[in-house]
Amino acid sequence: MKPEFRKLKGYAFDPSLSLQAATVGINNITYKIPWEEKLDAGPIGEYIEVIDYDPTLKCFYIPVNLNQRDLLVNEGVEPSESDPKFHQQMVYAVAMTTIDNFEKSLGRKVLWATHVTLGDEEGNSRFQYTFVPRLRIYPHAFRRPNAYYSPFKKALLFGYFEAKPADVKLQMPGSVVFTCLSHDVITHETAHAILDGLYSKYTQPTNVDVLAFHEAFADIIALFQHFTFPEVLKSQIRRTRGDLASQNLLGQLAQEFGTSIGHYGALRDAIGRINPEKGIWEPIKPTGNEYSTIFEPHKRGGILVSAVFEAFLNIYKSRVADLIRIASGGSGILPQGEIHPDLVNRLASEAAKTAQHVLTMCIRALDYCPPVDITFGDFFRAIITADFDLMADDPRDYRVCFIEAFRKRGIYPKGLTTLSLDSLRYSTNYSGAIQEKFEILTEFLREFRNDIMYVQTREQIFNITQQGSKNLHERLQTKFLQASSEFEALTGLAFNVDLDRKLGVKIKNNKPTFEVHSLRLASRVGPGGKQSNQMIISLIQRARVKVTKIKPNQKKTDLQDYVVNSVPYESTDKDSFIVRGGCTLIFDLDTVQLKYAISKPILDVNLIKKGNTKYSVNKELAISTYEYLKGSLRDRDDHAAYFMPDDEHMMNEPFFFLHQD
C-alpha cells in the first residue's frame, strides 16, 4: 500500500530560531505532505521542480533524492544551513504544504499560470497556450536579500546574502542568510504563484489595491499556515497563558525576521510593534482611516493582513471563552503560574481550528472575486459570501468578527449603503427570466462537469478546460449575440454587436470580443458537512477609452470633472488606454442555476437598467484606471522611476520591483 504522507523535517520559521533556547523546540518540525509516488531528484514531482542552480557562480548543487531509503526512514535530510540538499527539501516541503492547503480549500487541483507564446510563423494563431505542469523553484538564484515570484518564468527565485542583522544576538554578522529557508518567505512566494494561476490579471494593477492585495493575500497565507503546526501553537499558548493577542510570538517573530529579509516585515508592521517603553510587543489599534490614507502597496497590504488577523483573534477569543471560564472557576482570570497541560491542548486545538477556518475562508473567497480590478472591498464581500455559501448560519459569529475588523480600518466595499451581513453578501435573487436565459448553458455545464469530474491528471484538467473554454466562448457568442440587455446588465459586458463599436471593444467577425478567462469546478465540503458543487466562469472584456480631466489643476475631483470617450480599439492614440471589465458567474451544479454574478462592469449598467438603448462605457472604472495609470510611475519608488521605461515593462516582473528594499 502506498503511503498517505511523506514526512520531511524542516523549520517552522527560519534557522535563526533554532539558535534560541526559547524557540528551538518549536522551530524544528516535521512537515507532512501528500505522498508523491514519482518524485525525482531535485526534488522534481508533479507540482514542483526544484532546480538548484546558482547563476552567480554558474554551478549546480547536487539534488536531493527524497526516495533514497535512508532519507525515507529519517524523514528527510536533517535541518542544516550548510547543506543545499536540506534547502531543496525545505522549499519542496513548504511549497507542497501550501499547495495542499489551497487544494483542500478550493476543492480542486492547483494549476499554475499558463505559458503563453506567440503563434507560429505562418500566423495560424496569435497565441499558443501551454500547460505548465510544475512551478520551478530556484533556491539560490541571486545574491540579494529578496525573493520573488516571476510570472514570466513561472518560477520562484530566492536570494541569499551576507547578514548585517538588526539584532546581532539572533544572527551572526557576516554569516550567510538564505531566504529559501524561511517558511514565511516560501509560503508567501508560492501563494503569489497560485494566485497568479487563478487570476493572471491581478499582476497588472488598475487600482491601488491590486498589487497590495497580491502581497497581503500571500502574507495572510504565510501567517496562518503557521497556526496549522500544533507544536508551535501549544508552546505559544503555554507561554502566553492562552492569550494569543497579548504577546503573539507568531506575529511578532514573523515581523522580526521580516526586518532582516527586508520587505516581509513591512506587511506585518500593521499587526503590532514592540512598545519602546514597556519593551513588549503590542498589537496596533486601528484608527479607522487607514484604507483611505495609506497607498504604498506593502503598507496598504498590511491593512488587509491586520484586519484578517484581528478577525482571527476575536474568533479565537469567543471560541475559548467557555474554556477559560471553566478553568478559572467562572472569573475569567486564570490563576498565576503555568496553565494545565490539558487546557493547553484544548486551547491549542481551538486556535488551530480557528486558524484553519480563517485560512480556508480566505482561500475560498478567491472563487468569489471579480477577475479584474480587485479591491479589498471585493475580497471582503467574497469572504462573507463564500462563507455563507458553505454555512448558512453562523452560530459563532465568524462573519461578524470579519465585518468588525474590516470596518475598524475603514475598508468599505464600493456601492454599499450599509455594512450588514445581508448587504455584504452578493445577491442570489435572480429572476426566472434571467435563469431562463442561462438554460442554454445548462447542457454545456452538465457536459463539462461530466468531462472533468473524474479526470485525474492536472494536464487533462488543463486540456479539458481549454477545450471547454472554447466551447463556452462559442456558445456565449452565438447564443448571446442578440443578447438580451438583462444579460449585459448582469455581467456588465457587451455582447450586442451594433453598440460595441462605440464602446471601443475589439470587433472580430462582426462580433464583440471577450475572453473566457477561467472555467473551474469547485467541490467543497463545509464545516457542517454541507457539500457544494459549483461551476465558476469568469469573463473579461477589454475596451479602449480616452479620459480627459476638465479641470486639470483641481485636486479634489468627482466623476463630473472627467470626460470619458470611447476610442476605436485599434487606435494608436497615445492618450488612450485599455480598460478591462469582467465578471465571475457562479452556478450551482446540483440545480444548474445561477447563484452569483460578481461583476466589474465595462458598461454603464445603470443606463441599461433604465432601458437606454445607447450604451456607454463604465465611467467610474475608466476614471479609476486612468488615475492609477497616470499617477503611478511618478509615485513609484526610485527603482521603477530610474530603471524602467514605463509601467508596462515593470509589470513584467512586478514582484521583483515590489520586493526591492
Next chain:
Amino acid sequence: MNRVNIRMYRMGTGDFFLLTFKNPDEEIFRLMIDCGCINASEELVRVHVTDLIDHLGEDPTIDLLVVTHEHADHMNGFKLVDDLFKTIKFKKVWLAWTESKENTIANEYRGLNIRAGMALKAASEKLKSSVNNPAFVQEMKRQYKGNLMLDGIDFYAKAVDEFVDINLPVDGGVIPTIEDKLREYGVISEDTEVECLDVKEVIENIAGLSGIRVFVLGPPEEKKYLNVGEKHGEMYKQREHASAFDFSFIDVLCDDRSNLIKPFKDKHVAKTGNEVSKIYKQRDTYRKIDFDWLNGISELALRYERNINNTSLALAFEFVESGKILLFPGDAEFGSWLSWHEKLSWEIVKNGKKETVSIKEILARTVCYKVSHHLSQNGTPKQKGLELLSNPDLVAFVTLDLDKIQKVWRNTMPNDFIGAGLLKQTKGRVFFVGKDTQRILDNIQTDRVTVTKSNMAKAKSLNDKFADSLFIEYDIEG
C-alpha cells in the same frame, strides 16, 4: 562685503557658478562653485569657460574655488577644457572632509565607492551581453511579452550606465580624490591653498572676504546619514547601509575570486552534465535565470549615487551684518539635511557673546538657495527644508535643463511638489539653467500641485530676460 552678484552658467543640467562679492569700495572677491554638466561636450564647456575668463579680465583670478562633490555634472568641465583652466589663477580651493587623504573614514569610503562603481560597470556589461546574445533574444521573442523583457533589460543596463558615467573615471583601481584630479587638470597649482573643511566649522576672517561668515553644513560625519536619500510622508526611507551583503554581490560581479563568498562547500557542487542541469539547459529554456541576478544592481546604483551626493560640501555664506544667507548645498540629499537638524549647530561670537546658530535659523535667513540635486524629489525635504525656507526675499537657482539631462532622471526631475513650493515661496523668483523655461514650468505644474498664474508668469519673464545669454545674473544686497 555688502553685496553679491550671482552668475549661474547655463551649460546644461549641472552646476557652474561664479559669485562676485563686492564692498562699498568696489573691492571684489571671486568665488567659483563647481563646473560641470551632464553629457558635456568640450565645445560647449569651452564657450562658457571662455566667457568666464573674459569676465575675469586681465590676469584672471579666482579667490576661492569650491568643488562640492565628484559627480561629472559638477566637475567634468575642469577636465574638458583643462587648457583654459590652466590660465586662471586659483588662490584657494575648498573641498569636503571626505576628500581628505588623512582621514581614514574618508579613505575607506572612497574605496567602497570605487568597488561599487566597478561592480556597476561589470553588471551593465553582463546585462548588455544578454540582449546581444542571439539565442537569448530569439527565445524572448517567442514569448508573449518577451519584447518587453528585452526592452526592459536594455533600458535597465543603460540606466545603470548613466549612474556609472557621472562618476569620476577610475583608472586601474587607484582611488583618486578630487584634489588629485584638479591637480591633474592643472586647476590646483603649487601656489593654490587646498583645504578640506570639517563639518560644523564656522569660517570667518577669510582674506579678502570680510563681513562674510561661512557655515559648513555637510557632508555628515556619521555614515548612517550618508545613504539616506529620501523621505516618504513622516517616515524617511532609509536604505540599508553599505554593508557586507553588498560585497558578496560586488565580489562576484568584479570576479574577485579571492574574497568570494561561496554559500556551500565544493563537495556539494554537482558534476557537469547531471540530470538537473540537463533540465535547466534543455527544458523550458524561457525559464532560465542566467541574467536575473543582475537586476539587484539598481539598488546598489542608487545607493552609490546617493552616498556620493550626500558627500557634497554644503555651505552657507552669511552676510554678518544683515544676517542674510546664501545656501549652496551641492547635491545633498535627505540624509545630509537630516544630519543638519539632528547633529549640528554652529557657535559664533556676536557682540562679544557666544551664540549658537541652528539650521532652522540658517534656513529662515536664507535669501538665495541653490536648489539641491537639480530639483529632484530627494534634494529638498519638505518639513526639514522647503517649509523652513521662509524668508520673503528668497530667490532660487535650479541647475536643471530638460534638454540636457540623463534620460532616466526625467522621471524624478523636476519634482512638482518642490518646484511649486519654491515658486510660491520665492513669488516666482526661480531661475533655471535650462533655456526652455516653459518646458520645466509645465513639468512642475501637474495636477497634484497648485501654482498661481502670477508666479508662473514672473518666473517665465525673469528667465526670458536671459534667453540668449550664456548665464543668468542676479544681484543681492547683503
